[in-house]
Amino acid sequence: xxxADGGRIAAARPRIVAALAARFRxxxxxxxAFSDAAAAALxxxxxxxxxxxxxxxxxxxxxxxIDARRKAAVRDRAQHDLPQPEATPEEILIAAREPxxxxxxxxxxxxxxxxxxxxxxxxxxxxxVCGLSTERLARAFxxxxxxxxxxxxxxxxxxxxxxxxxxxxEPSDWPExxxxxxxxxxxxxxxxFEDAALxxxxxxxAAEMLRLSGVLAEILPQEPEVLALAxxxxxxxxxxxxxxxxxxxxxxxEDQDPALWRRDLIADxxxxxERAAELGRPGPRQVQAAIHAAHLSRAETGATPWIExxxxxxxxxxxxxxxxxxxxxxxxxxxxxxxxxxxSALAGLADEPRVRAWRPYHAARAQLCADADHYEAxxxxxxxxxxxxxxxxxxxxxxxxxxxxxxALGRSRPAR
Amino acid sequence: MLLIYEPxxxxxxxxxxxxxxxxxxxxxxxxxxxxAAGVQTxxxxxxxxxxxxxxVTQGGRQTLHDGPFAETHEQLxxxxxxxxxxxxxxxxxxxxxxxxxxxxxxVRPLMREDG
Numbered sequence: 001x002x003x004a005d006g007g008r009i010a011a012a013r014p015r016i017v018a019a020l021a022a023r024f025r026x027x028x029x030x031x032x033a034f035s036d037a038a039a040a041a042l043x044x045x046x047x048x049x050x051x052x053x054x055x056x057x058x059x060x061x062x063x064x065x066i067d068a069r070r071k072a073a074v075r076d077r078a079q080h081d082l083p084q085p086e087a088t089p090e091e092i093l094i095a096a097r098e099p100x101x102x103x104x105x106x107x108x109x110x111x112x113x114x115x116x117x118x119x120x121x122x123x124x125x126x127x128x129v130c131g132l133s134t135e136r137l138a139r140a141f142x143x144x145x146x147x148x149x150x151x152x153x154x155x156x157x158x159x160x161x162x163x164x165x166x167x168x169x170e171p172s173d174w175p176e177x178x179x180x181x182x183x184x185x186x187x188x189x190x191x192x193f194e195d196a197a198l199x200x201x202x203x204x205x206a207a208e209m210l211r212l213s214g215v216l217a218e219i220l221p222q223e224p225e226v227l228a229l230a231x232x233x234x235x236x237x238x239x240x241x242x243x244x245x246x247x248x249x250x251x252x253x254e255d256q257d258p259a260l261w262r263r264d265l266i267a268d269x270x271x272x273x274e275r276a277a278e279l280g281r282p283g284p285r286q287v288q289a290a291i292h293a294a295h296l297s298r299a300e301t302g303a304t305p306w307i308e309x310x311x312x313x314x315x316x317x318x319x320x321x322x323x324x325x326x327x328x329x330x331x332x333x334x335x336x337x338x339x340x341x342x343x344s345a346l347a348g349l350a351d352e353p354r355v356r357a358w359r360p361y362h363a364a365r366a367q368l369c370a371d372a373d374h375y376e377a378x379x380x381x382x383x384x385x386x387x388x389x390x391x392x393x394x395x396x397x398x399x400x401x402x403x404x405x406x407x408a409l410g411r412s413r414p415a416r
Numbered sequence: 417m418l419l420i421y422e423p424x425x426x427x428x429x430x431x432x433x434x435x436x437x438x439x440x441x442x443x444x445x446x447x448x449x450x451x452a453a454g455v456q457t458x459x460x461x462x463x464x465x466x467x468x469x470x471x472v473t474q475g476g477r478q479t480l481h482d483g484p485f486a487e488t489h490e491q492l493x494x495x496x497x498x499x500x501x502x503x504x505x506x507x508x509x510x511x512x513x514x515x516x517x518x519x520x521x522x523v524r525p526l527m528r529e530d531g
Contacts, residue, residue: 115469115503117482154466158482161467162525173504195430 005045005053012054013131014104019058020065021110022103023167027128027156029065037061055161058100059209065087076116078093104129105219108302112181113164120155121180122187130208140191140205178220182229189233206240209233210265227276228285234269235292238262241394250397254325258299266296287316291328306335323355331364339372359388366401368399375409419492424464458497461527469503471510471521478511485522 020030037060138148242260313329334342366381450456
């Protein structure tokens with residue numbers, strides 16, 4: 001349950017943790033000081049609400065961080081005879097009266113450093129920047145809590161020991177580093193959207209992704225791919241209310257009721273995507289966001305513009321030739337040129353083990369086979385998808401399709 | 417040049433720490449002896465492999481990997497010792513180290529004297 005105070009604390013968190021991390025160069029210290037301050041706030045604000053909750057938390061967290069640092073220094077001095085820490089509490093209180101410095105971008109660059117493994121980056125960013133718990137991350141990334149804790153601890157240790165700088169990268173490194181940030185957020189969002197999307201756990205997780213992508217778009221308004229990623233997350237989240245039917249069965253995009261889509265998020269996404277286009281530097285995330293926007297245009301026109309979507313997938317394939325794009329492109333070609341064309345676009349992919357282990361491939365194949373009246377092949381593809389342990393809502397959907405295909409097969413047999 | 421290879425697990429846990437203290441004392445004694453004999457020109461301990469980052473040069477591109485160089489068919493061909501402020505500066509130099517196609521450069525911090 002998120003109370004009003006809880007919401008204020010969550011909203012203030014990224015900026016304060018980032019400022020503390022920048023000041024003390026220590027992610028654990030920053031996180032711990034903020035949690036202590038948040039716990040104190042929940043008690044103190046019940047007596048007397050804070051006029052400026054962020055400033056209250058910033059002062060409290062700063063005091064706690066300084067305190068922890070001094071205690072550690074005393075411990076160290078006993079062992080190593082180290083000099084005094086540089087700032088006194090008085091100096092810190094003076095500094096804390098100044099506005100909270102905005103170090104969020106630096107913190108995001110630290111957590112998304114390419115010297116960290118990609119799966120660690122996504123988890124670390126959601127943990128440190130958004131404050132998600134290790135348990136929730138473990139569920140979202142489908143690993144055990146101890147494994148997730150170890151992943152995060154190891155990443156933090158590496159940052160400290162290998163000397164990952166708390167800095168905005170040099171202009172020459174910018175493209176690679178920004179790309180690492182964006183792909184980290186994509187990995188994180190894919191978790192929110194696909195695996196956890198259909199459980200109760202997903203709503204707060206997805207809300208954090210909306211917030212984080214929004215923060216990045218706010219800090220980097222001149223980067224079209226950043227704006228496009230924020231647009232993409234909004235377009236995808238706009239559809240969330242339509243993704244389950246009354247019985248808890250997954251509803252695929254083309255069967256969703258557009259009246260259930262969230263107009264506010266669609267409008268926000270459209271503004272972001274338009275601003276990205278105005279910057280005149282195309283990129284893969286802008287194309288992806290445009291594909292989402294095309295699907296959502298059905299809310300206005302009543303029909304999905306499949307020809308436009310096919311062209312966008314052709315453009316996307318030219319810059320990002322991964323299997324996700326290839327499978328989605330095959331589906332759109334099936335809509336425009338008939339299921340046979342879609343199936344031949346899928347044909348070459350089956351040799352890759354990664355594709356065979358990916359449910360959406362089998363689901364797409366099942367749909368194209370059913371559209372082509374190849375019901376036996378459709379049933380086989382659905383069986384393959386069901387063997388890959390889908391989440392409950394998707395399982396029910398696949399089982400529904402299975403019974404439809406089985407009935408259709410029964411009907412088609414006597415005719416032959 | 418003498419290269420030291422050991423299982424890191426030997427130094428983990430309480431028994432490992434005792435072992436490390438013993439080994440470090442032996443290293444210091446050896447180094448003292450070698451310096452007195454005028455044969456030692458340098459040397460240092462490295463931090464654990466989980467602090468390593470590897471720059472891979474392949475197909476005209478350089479990518480970073482979290483972790484140490486994993487021995488396959490490449491052999492250790494040389495080393496540079498550099499002193500810089502942070503990992504980004506170290507990586508910028510590591511990228512400039514000329515290597516053949518498929519070559520790898522592992523970046524690893526030295527052990528600090530203050531631990």
